[in-house]
Amino acid sequence: MNGWRGMLLGGGLLMAIVTQPLQALTLQSPVERVNLLELYTSHGCSSCPPADAWLRKLESHPGLWQRLIPVAFHVDYWDNLGWPDRFASPAFSKMQRDHQRQGAIRSVYTPGFVLNGREWRQWFYRPQLDLQASEEVGALTLQVEPGTGATLQFSPxxxxxxxxxxxxxxxxxxxxxxxxxxxxxxGKTLKESFVVLSHTQTPPQQGEWRFPWPQLSVNDAERLAVVAWLSRPGNSEQVQAAGGWLP
Structure with missing residues (x-):
């Protein structure tokens, strides 16, 4: 799939590798803040598949990447119900608990949506996004060298x-x-997109951030994308976000 393959390493770990040089790319946000929609979900939650299916439909959203960036974090606190989620991470569960601690959500549950750092319960009764014009915060530029790393620059x-x-x-x-x-x-086969396969966070700083290319835990994705966002320490609301498809 576009130059991506997987190989088994010691212990059965799957790692995505570059089998041929992949094109470097530059992704840039508009000056207006891009909406960030987070879904907290789990393979162990019977009410999550409808939310995952709805999120998949956002692949065709006309504002994808420039007005809207959806991400799906798989939590691990339902893994004891009889089936461990292969995408789940304790770090993602902690992110959701941090949202509660910071006052962004009232409780920790799945499926749980967070839109621009605030609990979004509208999905349960009218699952339609109303993306209002955002404030001007500055352009975020994401320079990506697949297999090597990424650099993030912000012009506030x-x-x-x-x-x-x-x-x-x-x-x-x-x-x-x-x-x-x-x-x-x-007995179900779950179809999913926008699944967070790897997430890295840096300490607070200004201007420029660098990320090494991560190891990935799966190799069966039909397509990959990269996203990045900035936030104030201790605040669930993103300042700006950028993203796009990998070649």
Missing amino acids: EPHLNGVKLEAHFAILGFGLSSPIGGGENH
């Missing part, structure tokens, strides 16, 4: 000059298929 508007920000870098998988052999979703 004056009201954000001198503010130290945390940076997040994630690789997303699309067209993933997971047969479920136990638990609440036993």
Whole structure:
């Protein structure tokens, strides 16, 4: 798939590798803040597949990457129900608990949506995104060398000059298929996109952030994308986000 293959390493770990040189790319946000939609989900949660299916449809959203960036974090706190989620991470569960601690959400549950750092319960009764015009915060540029690393640069508007920000870098998988052999979703094959396969976060700083290329835990994605966003320390709301497809 476009130069990506997988190989088995010691212990059965799957690692995505570059089998031929991949084109470096530059992705840039508009000056207006891009909407970041987070879904907290799990293969062990019987009410999550409808939310995952709805998120998949956002691949065709006309504002994808320039107005809207969706990401799906798989939590691990339902793994004891009989089927461990292959995408789950304790770090993603902690991110959701941090949202609660910071006042962004009232409780920790799945499926749980967070839109621009605030709990978004509208999905449960009217799953339609209403993306209003955002404030001007500055352009975020993501320079990616697949297999090597990524650099993130921010040109802030004056009201954000001198503010130290945390940076997040994630690789997303699309067209993933997971047969479920136990638990609440036993017998189902779950189709998913926007799945966070890798997430890295930096300490607060200004101007520029660098990320090494991560190891990936799966190799069966039909397509990959990269996304990055900035946030203030201790604040769930993103300052700016950028993303796009890998070649």
